[in-house]
Amino acid sequence: MxxxxxxxxxxxxxxxxxxxxxxxxxxxxxxxxxxxxxxxxxxxxxxxxxxxxxxxxxxxxxxxxxxxxxxxxxxxxxxxxxxxxxxxxxxxxxxxxxDGMTTVDPAAGVKPPTPAKRLPKALPLADVEAILAAAGEPGTALALRDRALLEVLYGTGARISEAVGLDVDDLDLTDPEAATVLLRGKGGKQRLVPVGSYAVDAVTAYLTRSRPGLVAAGTTAGAGGAMFLNSRGGRLSRQSAWAVLVRAAERAGVSADVSPHTLRHSFATHLLDGGADVRVVQELLGHASVTTTQVYTLVTVDNLRQVFATAHPRAL
CATH class of the missing domain: 1.10.150.130 (Tyrosine recombinase, N-terminal domain)
Structure with missing residues:
Protein backbone atom coordinates (compact mmCIF):
# COMPACT_ATOMS: atom_id res chain seq x y z
CA MET A 1 0.00 0.00 0.00
CA ASP A 99 1.61 4.03 12.00
CA GLY A 100 4.57 5.25 9.97
CA MET A 101 2.57 6.59 7.02
CA THR A 102 4.13 10.04 7.42
CA THR A 103 6.54 11.82 9.73
CA VAL A 104 4.67 15.09 10.26
CA ASP A 105 1.37 15.74 12.02
CA PRO A 106 -0.10 18.87 10.38
CA ALA A 107 -3.17 18.87 12.64
CA ALA A 108 -1.35 18.87 15.97
CA GLY A 109 -1.36 22.65 16.23
CA VAL A 110 -4.99 23.12 15.10
CA LYS A 111 -7.25 23.40 18.14
CA PRO A 112 -10.95 22.59 17.88
CA PRO A 113 -13.22 25.61 18.43
CA THR A 114 -14.61 25.90 21.93
CA PRO A 115 -18.40 25.47 21.86
CA ALA A 116 -20.47 28.03 23.70
CA LYS A 117 -21.40 26.63 27.09
CA ARG A 118 -25.11 25.88 27.01
CA LEU A 119 -26.77 25.42 30.35
CA PRO A 120 -28.98 22.33 30.58
CA LYS A 121 -32.65 23.12 30.98
CA ALA A 122 -34.10 21.53 34.11
CA LEU A 123 -37.76 21.55 35.09
CA PRO A 124 -38.98 22.81 38.44
CA LEU A 125 -39.70 19.94 40.81
CA ALA A 126 -43.43 20.75 40.73
CA ASP A 127 -43.49 20.28 36.93
CA VAL A 128 -41.65 16.95 37.17
CA GLU A 129 -44.09 15.71 39.80
CA ALA A 130 -47.03 16.82 37.66
CA ILE A 131 -45.65 14.93 34.65
CA LEU A 132 -45.07 11.78 36.67
CA ALA A 133 -48.58 11.97 38.09
CA ALA A 134 -50.00 12.34 34.58
CA ALA A 135 -47.98 9.44 33.15
CA GLY A 136 -50.12 6.83 31.46
CA GLU A 137 -53.54 7.62 30.08
CA PRO A 138 -56.06 6.60 32.76
CA GLY A 139 -57.81 3.33 32.06
CA THR A 140 -55.32 2.06 29.49
CA ALA A 141 -53.33 -1.15 29.80
CA LEU A 142 -50.10 0.77 29.28
CA ALA A 143 -50.62 3.31 32.06
CA LEU A 144 -48.51 1.35 34.58
CA ARG A 145 -45.71 0.93 32.02
CA ASP A 146 -45.65 4.64 31.24
CA ARG A 147 -45.50 5.59 34.91
CA ALA A 148 -42.69 3.07 35.54
CA LEU A 149 -40.72 4.33 32.53
CA LEU A 150 -40.85 7.99 33.58
CA GLU A 151 -40.14 7.20 37.23
CA VAL A 152 -37.03 5.28 36.13
CA LEU A 153 -35.88 8.10 33.84
CA TYR A 154 -36.20 10.76 36.52
CA GLY A 155 -35.32 8.55 39.47
CA THR A 156 -32.03 7.27 38.03
CA GLY A 157 -30.96 9.96 35.55
CA ALA A 158 -30.84 7.33 32.81
CA ARG A 159 -30.49 8.29 29.18
CA ILE A 160 -33.48 7.30 27.06
CA SER A 161 -31.38 4.67 25.25
CA GLU A 162 -30.32 3.20 28.59
CA ALA A 163 -33.90 3.00 29.83
CA VAL A 164 -35.39 1.31 26.77
CA GLY A 165 -32.37 -1.00 26.65
CA LEU A 166 -33.06 -2.36 30.12
CA ASP A 167 -33.83 -6.01 30.71
CA VAL A 168 -35.86 -7.20 33.68
CA ASP A 169 -32.75 -8.82 35.15
CA ASP A 170 -30.97 -5.45 35.19
CA LEU A 171 -33.09 -4.35 38.13
CA ASP A 172 -32.43 -5.80 41.56
CA LEU A 173 -35.53 -5.22 43.67
CA THR A 174 -34.78 -7.96 46.21
CA ASP A 175 -34.45 -5.37 48.94
CA PRO A 176 -36.75 -2.43 48.05
CA GLU A 177 -34.76 -0.15 50.35
CA ALA A 178 -31.50 -0.97 48.54
CA ALA A 179 -32.78 -1.47 44.99
CA THR A 180 -30.36 -0.92 42.11
CA VAL A 181 -30.40 -0.84 38.33
CA LEU A 182 -27.56 -1.67 35.95
CA LEU A 183 -27.36 0.95 33.22
CA ARG A 184 -25.34 0.47 30.03
CA GLY A 185 -24.03 3.82 28.87
CA LYS A 186 -21.97 5.18 26.01
CA GLY A 187 -19.14 3.01 24.76
CA GLY A 188 -20.56 -0.03 26.56
CA LYS A 189 -19.68 1.38 29.98
CA GLN A 190 -21.83 0.07 32.82
CA ARG A 191 -22.80 1.68 36.10
CA LEU A 192 -24.90 0.58 39.05
CA VAL A 193 -27.37 3.23 40.20
CA PRO A 194 -29.66 3.18 43.24
CA VAL A 195 -33.41 3.19 42.61
CA GLY A 196 -35.65 5.25 44.88
CA SER A 197 -38.89 4.11 46.46
CA TYR A 198 -41.19 5.86 43.96
CA ALA A 199 -39.51 4.15 41.01
CA VAL A 200 -39.44 0.82 42.87
CA ASP A 201 -43.19 1.02 43.52
CA ALA A 202 -43.96 1.99 39.93
CA VAL A 203 -41.74 -0.74 38.46
CA THR A 204 -43.13 -3.37 40.80
CA ALA A 205 -46.71 -2.46 39.86
CA TYR A 206 -45.82 -2.63 36.16
CA LEU A 207 -44.01 -5.97 36.43
CA THR A 208 -46.81 -7.65 38.36
CA ARG A 209 -49.93 -6.11 36.85
CA SER A 210 -49.10 -4.94 33.33
CA ARG A 211 -46.04 -6.54 31.75
CA PRO A 212 -47.32 -10.17 31.93
CA GLY A 213 -50.34 -9.14 29.85
CA LEU A 214 -48.13 -7.43 27.28
CA VAL A 215 -46.00 -10.56 27.02
CA ALA A 216 -49.06 -12.80 26.63
CA ALA A 217 -50.62 -10.59 23.98
CA GLY A 218 -47.34 -10.17 22.15
CA THR A 219 -47.21 -10.56 18.38
CA THR A 220 -43.58 -9.46 18.08
CA ALA A 221 -40.80 -11.99 18.54
CA GLY A 222 -37.40 -11.21 19.96
CA ALA A 223 -38.21 -9.00 22.95
CA GLY A 224 -36.64 -11.56 25.28
CA GLY A 225 -36.35 -10.19 28.79
CA ALA A 226 -36.86 -6.55 27.81
CA MET A 227 -38.15 -4.44 30.69
CA PHE A 228 -40.34 -1.96 28.82
CA LEU A 229 -42.60 -3.50 26.18
CA ASN A 230 -44.88 -2.02 23.56
CA SER A 231 -48.47 -3.12 22.95
CA ARG A 232 -47.25 -5.90 20.64
CA GLY A 233 -44.94 -7.38 23.22
CA GLY A 234 -41.75 -6.06 21.61
CA ARG A 235 -39.10 -3.85 23.19
CA LEU A 236 -40.25 -0.24 23.50
CA SER A 237 -38.43 2.06 21.06
CA ARG A 238 -36.77 5.37 21.88
CA GLN A 239 -39.33 7.20 19.76
CA SER A 240 -42.25 5.60 21.58
CA ALA A 241 -40.68 6.33 24.98
CA TRP A 242 -40.25 9.97 23.93
CA ALA A 243 -43.93 10.09 22.93
CA VAL A 244 -44.92 8.75 26.37
CA LEU A 245 -43.18 11.70 28.03
CA VAL A 246 -44.59 14.30 25.63
CA ARG A 247 -48.15 13.07 26.18
CA ALA A 248 -47.68 13.09 29.96
CA ALA A 249 -46.35 16.67 29.84
CA GLU A 250 -49.35 17.76 27.75
CA ARG A 251 -51.79 16.15 30.20
CA ALA A 252 -49.94 17.80 33.10
CA GLY A 253 -50.21 21.22 31.44
CA VAL A 254 -46.42 21.71 31.37
CA SER A 255 -45.75 24.22 28.59
CA ALA A 256 -41.94 23.95 28.52
CA ASP A 257 -40.28 21.87 25.82
CA VAL A 258 -39.79 18.46 27.39
CA SER A 259 -37.60 15.59 26.23
CA PRO A 260 -36.20 12.50 27.97
CA HIS A 261 -32.95 14.41 28.42
CA THR A 262 -34.92 17.10 30.27
CA LEU A 263 -35.66 14.54 32.99
CA ARG A 264 -31.95 13.64 33.12
CA HIS A 265 -31.04 17.33 33.45
CA SER A 266 -33.67 17.74 36.16
CA PHE A 267 -32.36 14.68 38.01
CA ALA A 268 -28.85 16.16 38.16
CA THR A 269 -29.92 19.71 38.97
CA HIS A 270 -32.29 18.65 41.75
CA LEU A 271 -29.57 16.48 43.31
CA LEU A 272 -27.12 19.39 43.37
CA ASP A 273 -29.81 21.74 44.67
CA GLY A 274 -30.31 19.25 47.49
CA GLY A 275 -26.63 19.32 48.43
CA ALA A 276 -25.26 16.30 46.54
CA ASP A 277 -21.53 16.29 45.77
CA VAL A 278 -20.76 16.93 42.11
CA ARG A 279 -18.57 13.81 41.90
CA VAL A 280 -21.43 11.66 43.17
CA VAL A 281 -23.67 13.15 40.48
CA GLN A 282 -20.91 12.44 37.95
CA GLU A 283 -20.95 8.75 38.88
CA LEU A 284 -24.74 8.59 38.77
CA LEU A 285 -24.88 10.18 35.32
CA GLY A 286 -22.03 8.06 33.97
CA HIS A 287 -19.94 11.04 32.87
CA ALA A 288 -16.32 10.18 32.07
CA SER A 289 -15.14 13.55 33.36
CA VAL A 290 -16.38 15.68 36.24
CA THR A 291 -15.99 18.69 33.92
CA THR A 292 -19.06 17.51 32.01
CA THR A 293 -21.07 17.36 35.22
CA GLN A 294 -19.93 20.74 36.49
CA VAL A 295 -22.13 22.54 33.96
CA TYR A 296 -25.02 21.64 36.27
CA THR A 297 -23.39 23.55 39.11
CA LEU A 298 -23.75 26.70 36.99
CA VAL A 299 -27.50 26.12 36.91
CA THR A 300 -27.54 25.66 40.67
CA VAL A 301 -25.49 28.82 41.27
CA ASP A 302 -27.85 30.71 38.96
CA ASN A 303 -30.81 29.49 41.01
CA LEU A 304 -29.09 30.59 44.21
CA ARG A 305 -28.41 34.01 42.68
CA GLN A 306 -32.09 34.45 41.83
CA VAL A 307 -33.16 33.47 45.35
CA PHE A 308 -30.59 35.86 46.80
CA ALA A 309 -31.75 38.71 44.57
CA THR A 310 -35.38 38.32 45.62
CA ALA A 311 -34.93 37.37 49.27
CA HIS A 312 -31.99 39.35 50.68
CA PRO A 313 -32.89 42.85 51.89
CA ARG A 314 -29.67 44.37 50.54
CA ALA A 315 -29.26 42.34 47.37
CA LEU A 316 -30.33 45.16 45.09
Whole structure:
Protein backbone atom coordinates (compact mmCIF):
# COMPACT_ATOMS: atom_id res chain seq x y z
CA MET A 1 0.00 0.00 0.00
CA UNK A 2 1.19 3.48 -0.86
CA UNK A 3 1.56 5.01 2.64
CA UNK A 4 0.99 8.52 1.31
CA UNK A 5 -2.38 7.86 -0.35
CA UNK A 6 -5.01 9.76 1.65
CA UNK A 7 -8.02 7.59 0.83
CA UNK A 8 -6.22 4.39 1.78
CA UNK A 9 -4.84 6.01 4.92
CA UNK A 10 -8.33 7.01 6.04
CA UNK A 11 -9.65 3.48 5.40
CA UNK A 12 -6.77 2.06 7.45
CA UNK A 13 -7.58 4.45 10.30
CA UNK A 14 -11.26 3.52 10.29
CA UNK A 15 -10.34 -0.18 10.31
CA UNK A 16 -8.09 0.55 13.30
CA UNK A 17 -10.96 2.23 15.15
CA UNK A 18 -13.32 -0.63 14.38
CA UNK A 19 -11.10 -3.66 14.93
CA UNK A 20 -8.39 -2.63 17.37
CA UNK A 21 -10.14 0.11 19.33
CA UNK A 22 -13.59 -1.47 19.23
CA UNK A 23 -15.25 1.91 18.74
CA UNK A 24 -19.05 2.03 18.97
CA UNK A 25 -21.07 1.92 15.73
CA UNK A 26 -22.32 5.49 16.19
CA UNK A 27 -18.75 6.73 16.69
CA UNK A 28 -17.59 5.00 13.53
CA UNK A 29 -20.47 6.47 11.55
CA UNK A 30 -19.60 9.97 12.74
CA UNK A 31 -15.89 9.54 11.97
CA UNK A 32 -16.65 8.18 8.49
CA UNK A 33 -18.88 11.15 7.74
CA UNK A 34 -16.39 13.71 9.11
CA UNK A 35 -13.39 12.23 7.35
CA UNK A 36 -15.29 11.88 4.08
CA UNK A 37 -15.97 15.60 4.24
CA UNK A 38 -12.29 16.20 5.00
CA UNK A 39 -11.22 14.17 1.96
CA UNK A 40 -13.68 16.12 -0.23
CA UNK A 41 -12.13 19.36 0.99
CA UNK A 42 -8.58 18.16 0.37
CA UNK A 43 -9.52 16.96 -3.11
CA UNK A 44 -10.92 20.41 -3.86
CA UNK A 45 -7.58 21.88 -2.78
CA UNK A 46 -5.69 19.50 -5.08
CA UNK A 47 -4.26 17.63 -2.10
CA UNK A 48 -4.14 13.86 -2.65
CA UNK A 49 -1.21 12.73 -0.48
CA UNK A 50 -0.49 12.89 3.23
CA UNK A 51 2.77 14.74 2.86
CA UNK A 52 0.99 17.55 1.00
CA UNK A 53 -1.20 18.38 4.00
CA UNK A 54 0.09 21.33 6.03
CA UNK A 55 -1.17 23.01 9.18
CA UNK A 56 -2.58 25.81 7.02
CA UNK A 57 -4.56 23.17 5.08
CA UNK A 58 -6.21 21.84 8.22
CA UNK A 59 -6.87 25.38 9.46
CA UNK A 60 -8.52 26.23 6.14
CA UNK A 61 -10.71 23.14 6.53
CA UNK A 62 -11.82 24.34 9.97
CA UNK A 63 -12.69 27.75 8.51
CA UNK A 64 -14.67 26.03 5.74
CA UNK A 65 -16.59 24.03 8.35
CA UNK A 66 -17.64 27.18 10.18
CA UNK A 67 -18.47 29.16 7.02
CA UNK A 68 -20.14 26.36 5.08
CA UNK A 69 -19.88 25.61 1.37
CA UNK A 70 -22.90 26.30 -0.85
CA UNK A 71 -21.27 24.63 -3.85
CA UNK A 72 -21.08 21.26 -2.10
CA UNK A 73 -24.28 21.76 -0.15
CA UNK A 74 -22.57 21.84 3.26
CA UNK A 75 -24.20 24.35 5.64
CA UNK A 76 -22.11 26.18 8.27
CA UNK A 77 -21.44 24.02 11.32
CA UNK A 78 -21.82 25.10 14.92
CA UNK A 79 -18.71 25.30 17.07
CA UNK A 80 -19.62 21.97 18.68
CA UNK A 81 -20.09 20.15 15.35
CA UNK A 82 -16.94 21.70 13.86
CA UNK A 83 -15.00 20.70 16.98
CA UNK A 84 -16.18 17.11 16.63
CA UNK A 85 -15.04 17.02 13.00
CA UNK A 86 -11.64 18.51 13.83
CA UNK A 87 -11.19 15.89 16.57
CA UNK A 88 -11.71 13.19 13.93
CA UNK A 89 -9.14 14.85 11.65
CA UNK A 90 -6.63 15.23 14.48
CA UNK A 91 -7.08 11.59 15.43
CA UNK A 92 -6.49 10.51 11.84
CA UNK A 93 -3.25 12.48 11.42
CA UNK A 94 -1.94 11.38 14.80
CA UNK A 95 -2.58 7.76 13.79
CA UNK A 96 -0.87 8.29 10.42
CA UNK A 97 2.33 9.40 12.18
CA UNK A 98 2.20 6.62 14.74
CA ASP A 99 1.61 4.03 12.00
CA GLY A 100 4.57 5.25 9.97
CA MET A 101 2.57 6.59 7.02
CA THR A 102 4.13 10.04 7.42
CA THR A 103 6.54 11.82 9.73
CA VAL A 104 4.67 15.09 10.26
CA ASP A 105 1.37 15.74 12.02
CA PRO A 106 -0.10 18.87 10.38
CA ALA A 107 -3.17 18.87 12.64
CA ALA A 108 -1.35 18.87 15.97
CA GLY A 109 -1.36 22.65 16.23
CA VAL A 110 -4.99 23.12 15.10
CA LYS A 111 -7.25 23.40 18.14
CA PRO A 112 -10.95 22.59 17.88
CA PRO A 113 -13.22 25.61 18.43
CA THR A 114 -14.61 25.90 21.93
CA PRO A 115 -18.40 25.47 21.86
CA ALA A 116 -20.47 28.03 23.70
CA LYS A 117 -21.40 26.63 27.09
CA ARG A 118 -25.11 25.88 27.01
CA LEU A 119 -26.77 25.42 30.35
CA PRO A 120 -28.98 22.33 30.58
CA LYS A 121 -32.65 23.12 30.98
CA ALA A 122 -34.10 21.53 34.11
CA LEU A 123 -37.76 21.55 35.09
CA PRO A 124 -38.98 22.81 38.44
CA LEU A 125 -39.70 19.94 40.81
CA ALA A 126 -43.43 20.75 40.73
CA ASP A 127 -43.49 20.28 36.93
CA VAL A 128 -41.65 16.95 37.17
CA GLU A 129 -44.09 15.71 39.80
CA ALA A 130 -47.03 16.82 37.66
CA ILE A 131 -45.65 14.93 34.65
CA LEU A 132 -45.07 11.78 36.67
CA ALA A 133 -48.58 11.97 38.09
CA ALA A 134 -50.00 12.34 34.58
CA ALA A 135 -47.98 9.44 33.15
CA GLY A 136 -50.12 6.83 31.46
CA GLU A 137 -53.54 7.62 30.08
CA PRO A 138 -56.06 6.60 32.76
CA GLY A 139 -57.81 3.33 32.06
CA THR A 140 -55.32 2.06 29.49
CA ALA A 141 -53.33 -1.15 29.80
CA LEU A 142 -50.10 0.77 29.28
CA ALA A 143 -50.62 3.31 32.06
CA LEU A 144 -48.51 1.35 34.58
CA ARG A 145 -45.71 0.93 32.02
CA ASP A 146 -45.65 4.64 31.24
CA ARG A 147 -45.50 5.59 34.91
CA ALA A 148 -42.69 3.07 35.54
CA LEU A 149 -40.72 4.33 32.53
CA LEU A 150 -40.85 7.99 33.58
CA GLU A 151 -40.14 7.20 37.23
CA VAL A 152 -37.03 5.28 36.13
CA LEU A 153 -35.88 8.10 33.84
CA TYR A 154 -36.20 10.76 36.52
CA GLY A 155 -35.32 8.55 39.47
CA THR A 156 -32.03 7.27 38.03
CA GLY A 157 -30.96 9.96 35.55
CA ALA A 158 -30.84 7.33 32.81
CA ARG A 159 -30.49 8.29 29.18
CA ILE A 160 -33.48 7.30 27.06
CA SER A 161 -31.38 4.67 25.25
CA GLU A 162 -30.32 3.20 28.59
CA ALA A 163 -33.90 3.00 29.83
CA VAL A 164 -35.39 1.31 26.77
CA GLY A 165 -32.37 -1.00 26.65
CA LEU A 166 -33.06 -2.36 30.12
CA ASP A 167 -33.83 -6.01 30.71
CA VAL A 168 -35.86 -7.20 33.68
CA ASP A 169 -32.75 -8.82 35.15
CA ASP A 170 -30.97 -5.45 35.19
CA LEU A 171 -33.09 -4.35 38.13
CA ASP A 172 -32.43 -5.80 41.56
CA LEU A 173 -35.53 -5.22 43.67
CA THR A 174 -34.78 -7.96 46.21
CA ASP A 175 -34.45 -5.37 48.94
CA PRO A 176 -36.75 -2.43 48.05
CA GLU A 177 -34.76 -0.15 50.35
CA ALA A 178 -31.50 -0.97 48.54
CA ALA A 179 -32.78 -1.47 44.99
CA THR A 180 -30.36 -0.92 42.11
CA VAL A 181 -30.40 -0.84 38.33
CA LEU A 182 -27.56 -1.67 35.95
CA LEU A 183 -27.36 0.95 33.22
CA ARG A 184 -25.34 0.47 30.03
CA GLY A 185 -24.03 3.82 28.87
CA LYS A 186 -21.97 5.18 26.01
CA GLY A 187 -19.14 3.01 24.76
CA GLY A 188 -20.56 -0.03 26.56
CA LYS A 189 -19.68 1.38 29.98
CA GLN A 190 -21.83 0.07 32.82
CA ARG A 191 -22.80 1.68 36.10
CA LEU A 192 -24.90 0.58 39.05
CA VAL A 193 -27.37 3.23 40.20
CA PRO A 194 -29.66 3.18 43.24
CA VAL A 195 -33.41 3.19 42.61
CA GLY A 196 -35.65 5.25 44.88
CA SER A 197 -38.89 4.11 46.46
CA TYR A 198 -41.19 5.86 43.96
CA ALA A 199 -39.51 4.15 41.01
CA VAL A 200 -39.44 0.82 42.87
CA ASP A 201 -43.19 1.02 43.52
CA ALA A 202 -43.96 1.99 39.93
CA VAL A 203 -41.74 -0.74 38.46
CA THR A 204 -43.13 -3.37 40.80
CA ALA A 205 -46.71 -2.46 39.86
CA TYR A 206 -45.82 -2.63 36.16
CA LEU A 207 -44.01 -5.97 36.43
CA THR A 208 -46.81 -7.65 38.36
CA ARG A 209 -49.93 -6.11 36.85
CA SER A 210 -49.10 -4.94 33.33
CA ARG A 211 -46.04 -6.54 31.75
CA PRO A 212 -47.32 -10.17 31.93
CA GLY A 213 -50.34 -9.14 29.85
CA LEU A 214 -48.13 -7.43 27.28
CA VAL A 215 -46.00 -10.56 27.02
CA ALA A 216 -49.06 -12.80 26.63
CA ALA A 217 -50.62 -10.59 23.98
CA GLY A 218 -47.34 -10.17 22.15
CA THR A 219 -47.21 -10.56 18.38
CA THR A 220 -43.58 -9.46 18.08
CA ALA A 221 -40.80 -11.99 18.54
CA GLY A 222 -37.40 -11.21 19.96
CA ALA A 223 -38.21 -9.00 22.95
CA GLY A 224 -36.64 -11.56 25.28
CA GLY A 225 -36.35 -10.19 28.79
CA ALA A 226 -36.86 -6.55 27.81
CA MET A 227 -38.15 -4.44 30.69
CA PHE A 228 -40.34 -1.96 28.82
CA LEU A 229 -42.60 -3.50 26.18
CA ASN A 230 -44.88 -2.02 23.56
CA SER A 231 -48.47 -3.12 22.95
CA ARG A 232 -47.25 -5.90 20.64
CA GLY A 233 -44.94 -7.38 23.22
CA GLY A 234 -41.75 -6.06 21.61
CA ARG A 235 -39.10 -3.85 23.19
CA LEU A 236 -40.25 -0.24 23.50
CA SER A 237 -38.43 2.06 21.06
CA ARG A 238 -36.77 5.37 21.88
CA GLN A 239 -39.33 7.20 19.76
CA SER A 240 -42.25 5.60 21.58
CA ALA A 241 -40.68 6.33 24.98
CA TRP A 242 -40.25 9.97 23.93
CA ALA A 243 -43.93 10.09 22.93
CA VAL A 244 -44.92 8.75 26.37
CA LEU A 245 -43.18 11.70 28.03
CA VAL A 246 -44.59 14.30 25.63
CA ARG A 247 -48.15 13.07 26.18
CA ALA A 248 -47.68 13.09 29.96
CA ALA A 249 -46.35 16.67 29.84
CA GLU A 250 -49.35 17.76 27.75
CA ARG A 251 -51.79 16.15 30.20
CA ALA A 252 -49.94 17.80 33.10
CA GLY A 253 -50.21 21.22 31.44
CA VAL A 254 -46.42 21.71 31.37
CA SER A 255 -45.75 24.22 28.59
CA ALA A 256 -41.94 23.95 28.52
CA ASP A 257 -40.28 21.87 25.82
CA VAL A 258 -39.79 18.46 27.39
CA SER A 259 -37.60 15.59 26.23
CA PRO A 260 -36.20 12.50 27.97
CA HIS A 261 -32.95 14.41 28.42
CA THR A 262 -34.92 17.10 30.27
CA LEU A 263 -35.66 14.54 32.99
CA ARG A 264 -31.95 13.64 33.12
CA HIS A 265 -31.04 17.33 33.45
CA SER A 266 -33.67 17.74 36.16
CA PHE A 267 -32.36 14.68 38.01
CA ALA A 268 -28.85 16.16 38.16
CA THR A 269 -29.92 19.71 38.97
CA HIS A 270 -32.29 18.65 41.75
CA LEU A 271 -29.57 16.48 43.31
CA LEU A 272 -27.12 19.39 43.37
CA ASP A 273 -29.81 21.74 44.67
CA GLY A 274 -30.31 19.25 47.49
CA GLY A 275 -26.63 19.32 48.43
CA ALA A 276 -25.26 16.30 46.54
CA ASP A 277 -21.53 16.29 45.77
CA VAL A 278 -20.76 16.93 42.11
CA ARG A 279 -18.57 13.81 41.90
CA VAL A 280 -21.43 11.66 43.17
CA VAL A 281 -23.67 13.15 40.48
CA GLN A 282 -20.91 12.44 37.95
CA GLU A 283 -20.95 8.75 38.88
CA LEU A 284 -24.74 8.59 38.77
CA LEU A 285 -24.88 10.18 35.32
CA GLY A 286 -22.03 8.06 33.97
CA HIS A 287 -19.94 11.04 32.87
CA ALA A 288 -16.32 10.18 32.07
CA SER A 289 -15.14 13.55 33.36
CA VAL A 290 -16.38 15.68 36.24
CA THR A 291 -15.99 18.69 33.92
CA THR A 292 -19.06 17.51 32.01
CA THR A 293 -21.07 17.36 35.22
CA GLN A 294 -19.93 20.74 36.49
CA VAL A 295 -22.13 22.54 33.96
CA TYR A 296 -25.02 21.64 36.27
CA THR A 297 -23.39 23.55 39.11
CA LEU A 298 -23.75 26.70 36.99
CA VAL A 299 -27.50 26.12 36.91
CA THR A 300 -27.54 25.66 40.67
CA VAL A 301 -25.49 28.82 41.27
CA ASP A 302 -27.85 30.71 38.96
CA ASN A 303 -30.81 29.49 41.01
CA LEU A 304 -29.09 30.59 44.21
CA ARG A 305 -28.41 34.01 42.68
CA GLN A 306 -32.09 34.45 41.83
CA VAL A 307 -33.16 33.47 45.35
CA PHE A 308 -30.59 35.86 46.80
CA ALA A 309 -31.75 38.71 44.57
CA THR A 310 -35.38 38.32 45.62
CA ALA A 311 -34.93 37.37 49.27
CA HIS A 312 -31.99 39.35 50.68
CA PRO A 313 -32.89 42.85 51.89
CA ARG A 314 -29.67 44.37 50.54
CA ALA A 315 -29.26 42.34 47.37
CA LEU A 316 -30.33 45.16 45.09
Missing amino acids: DPGDLNRAVRTYLDHLSVERGSAANTLTSYKRDLRRYLEFLDGQGVTRLEQVQQATVTAFLVALREGDKASGHPPLSAASAARTVVAVRGFHKFAVR
